[in-house]
Amino acid sequence: MEKILFVSSFRYLFIDGEPDDHFTLLPGINISNSMEKKKEILDNQLIFMLGGIEFDHLLNSPNIIFCEFEKGDLPGADLEPFLLAILLWIKELFRST
Numbered sequence: 001m002e003k004i005l006f007v008s009s010f011r012y013l014f015i016d017g018e019p020d021d022h023f024t025l026l027p028g029i030n031i032s033n034s035m036e037k038k039k040e041i042l043d044n045q046l047i048f049m050l051g052g053i054e055f056d057h058l059l060n061s062p063n064i065i066f067c068e069f070e071k072g073d074l075p076g077a078d079l080e081p082f083l084l085a086i087l088l089w090i091k092e093l094f095r096s097t
Contacts, residue, residue: 002071006083007041008090009061022066025093029067029086035059041066065090 015033022032032038038059047055058064067086074082 004069004071004074004079005041005046005066006068006086007058007064007066008087009058009064011061014062025065025090028069029065029090031063031065033063038064 015031020032020034022030022034022037024030032041038061041064042050042055042059050058
């Protein structure tokens, strides 16, 4: 089954505490500050899709937010609005105003 992976980072978000595997923000949406988890999510195959600069940015960011879905879990869904909704939800979750 084809998978959809969404990975992002927040430039000014720092997670206190020891790096852990990850914790769940919302079912299926996780955040991690662990270098091992970032390396697991950002496997070497992704460097060809992301490009070296973006890959390096995500790998060296203080944290990554990631979610992975089976394409069959979203039958008939338009993926761009779905991923945009996830990103906007995460942005509002960490809004500091």
